[in-house]
Amino acid sequence: MSLAPRLDLRQSQSLVMTPQLQQAIKLLTLSNLEIETFIGDALEANPLLEMGEIPRAERSGSDDGDAPETPREERESDTLIAEGAAESDAPTDLSAAEMEIDRDTGDGSWGAADGFGGEDEGLGIDQHGGAALSLSEYLHAQVGAAGRDDREIFIARAIIERLDEAGYLGEPLREIADTLGIPLAEAERAxxxxQTLDPAGVGARNLAECLAIQARExxxxxxxxxxxxxxxELxxxxxxxxxxxxCNVDAEDFAEMLAELRGYDPRPGLTFGEQGGSAVVPDILISPATDGGWRIALNEATLPRLVVNRPYLVELRDGCRDRxxxxWLKxxxxxxxxxxxxxxxxxxxxxxxxxxxxxxxxxxxLHGVSHLRPLTLKQVxxxxxxxxxxVSRVTSNKFLHCPRGTFDLKYFFTSGVGGGEDGEGASAEAVKARIKALTDAExxxxxxxxxxxxxxxxxxxxxxARRTVAKxxxxxxxxxxxxxxxxxxLAAIG
Known part of the structure; x- marks a missing residue:
């Protein structure tokens, strides 16, 4: 048997991730707010796209809350992805009849009530919390007026920059003094x-000092x-x-002291960190229907609607003279x-x-977390x-709002624990809720x-098992x- 180089031709089939397929997969994972950003980029890149308005008649659902029937094949994302990838490689006819076809993104609702999830309903992107003043900025704004001289203010600003998000000074004061090249006494005065700035308790080096500052205040x-x-520790x-x-006090005085101590904030700096957060905007809105069922709708307040700009398309087509x-227009x-x-x-x-x-x-x-059933992605x-x-991609980064609150879609997928009378066991979240109820009422x-x-x-x-309860x-x-x-x-004393 001889070994020698040679050239061969072979045919094989393989799955290829086309750009359209990658885009479709990405769209399933994005939340409504992320979709809004994605659409903004698409509008800039494609002059044939424009934002469309949702007619009042289209937004209105039936009074009985029944969902319109959608053929199963039209709901198959896998089929659509494959179909779209194949069609993208085919030539596009620019006839007048074709240009009259103007499919848009729809109102995205099943049996939605009139106006439900529209411009005046739900949570909008403009309801997000704005940028708030940070703890460091808030303290810097105060220290200039509180300081006795420029040197003390300079050292105090250096200390402020070393505070953690809770308002504590984690770095030893002697190291700060050595870094700045100043006596320890000056660092202590700064x-x-x-520690005199608002909120009371900032600049403390431990919990006891933080509470003592607030007690002095x-x-x-x-x-x-x-x-x-x-x-x-006691x-x-x-x-x-x-x-x-x-403490050398009687029970009544001690209870009063303990109540005072509980009123202090052990992490005064976190108040500023919380203000900078943004509210969760739900992607799906659930409301009770008149027939006892549920109305399900996408939150249109954060869901733009796209259409093809047909007049502009006609204008461009008439101006396209060369191949x-x-x-490019196709x-x-x-x-x-x-x-x-x-x-x-x-x-x-x-x-x-x-x-x-x-x-x-x-x-x-209907009844709350105690009736949450075990559910897997495979079942859905x-x-x-x-x-x-x-299903996994659809439930990522999506939130559902219902009369009981706003929940991540992943929240509804929980493992089964133990075995109930129906043989399917109980949801882990239901067990946790019951444990909390029992301990709160003990x-x-x-x-x-x-x-x-x-x-x-x-x-x-x-x-x-006992170890599951402990976990x-x-x-x-x-x-x-x-x-x-x-x-x-202690609570009983206070």
Whole structure:
């Protein structure tokens, strides 16, 4: 057998991710607000696209709330993606009849009430929280007027820049003094200046100092309060008798001191961090229907509508004299039609998934989290006859608003725990909700252990192990029975 180089021709088939397919997959994953940005870029890139208005008649749904029938094949995103990828390679006819075809993104609603989710309904992008003043900027604005001289103000500004988001100074003061090349006494005076600024408690080096600053601001820092703040570890352990003895006060005074201490903010700087956040804008809106069902609609306040600008298309067509210009116009028209079809299909796919989630989790929408059922992406995919990956993409970065609040779509997909009477078990979220309800309602004199919680849950049909109860309890930030006993004891005193 001889080895020698040679040339061969072979034919093979393979799947290729075309640009249209990649775009369709991307559109499924984006939220409505991200779609708005994407459409803005598309409008700049394609002169044949323009924003369209939603006619009042199209926005109005039927009074009975029934969803209009959509053929199953039209809801198949996988089929549309393949169809769009194939059509994108075909020549586009620029006849007058073709240009009269003007498909748009639709109103994106199933049985929506009149005006539901329109311009005056739902949450808009302009309702997002604006940029707020940061903690550092707020403190810098005050320190200029509070400082005694320019040198002290300079050192105080250097300290402000070293505060963390909670308002604490994590770097040792001596290291700051060495870095600035100043005596430690000057750094201490500058820190005292920072600690006089609003909000009270900023510039503290630990929790005790933070609470002491706030107590001084409230004119409550007497020797008894000082001893209470110096023994915060005893407060955490709930050693009431020992604390009363250390503070040398009776039960009534101690309860008053403890209530005062609870009123202080252990992280004063976080107030500014929270103001900079933005509200969650839901993508899907759910409301009760008159027939006892549910109306499901996309939030049109954040969902632009695209159409092809036909007058401009006719004008460009008449001006295209050479072959290159007509080829460019064909490409832009096909891109515009493909994007409109893809957005239309995205809306139908989202509504199909949302409708199935509402059907599967009917108990949650009627009665709350305790009736949340175990649900997987595969179950929804089989019901709506789509691929599991498509459902996964649709539920990413999407939020649903209903009378019970706003929820991430992923929230409705939970694993099953134990085995109930129906054989399908209970949702993990339902078990967590029940554990929280039991611990919140427990008697301070009869705190429930994990074993007791297991027995109570089993009596209600939740067959789960003790380690599962402990895991869920810790995940929700609920302390052990010993920790809860101390906390409720302190709460009873306050």
């Amino acid at each position: 820190l005292e200046l920072v 409230a004119d409550r820092y007497d020797p008894c309060m000082a001893r209470l703040i110096d023994n915060l 407060v955490a352990r709930g050693e009431v008798a020992r604390l009363q003895k250390l 290159t210009s007509r080829a 490409e832009k028209l096909e891109d515009a039609r493909w994007l409109i079809r893809a957005l239309d299909q995205r809306q139908k796919t989202i509504l199909a998934v949302a409708s199935e989630i509402v059907t599967q989790q009917q108990g949650f929408f 995919a089989e019901k709506i006859e789509m691929h599991e990956s498509t 008697d301070p004199k009869a705190i429930l252990s994990d074993d007791k919680l297991v027995d109570l849950l089993k009596a209600e049909g939740f067959d789960i 869920y309890r810790e995940a929700m930030g609920i302390g052990s029975s010993v920790q809860r006993r101390r906390a409720k004891k």
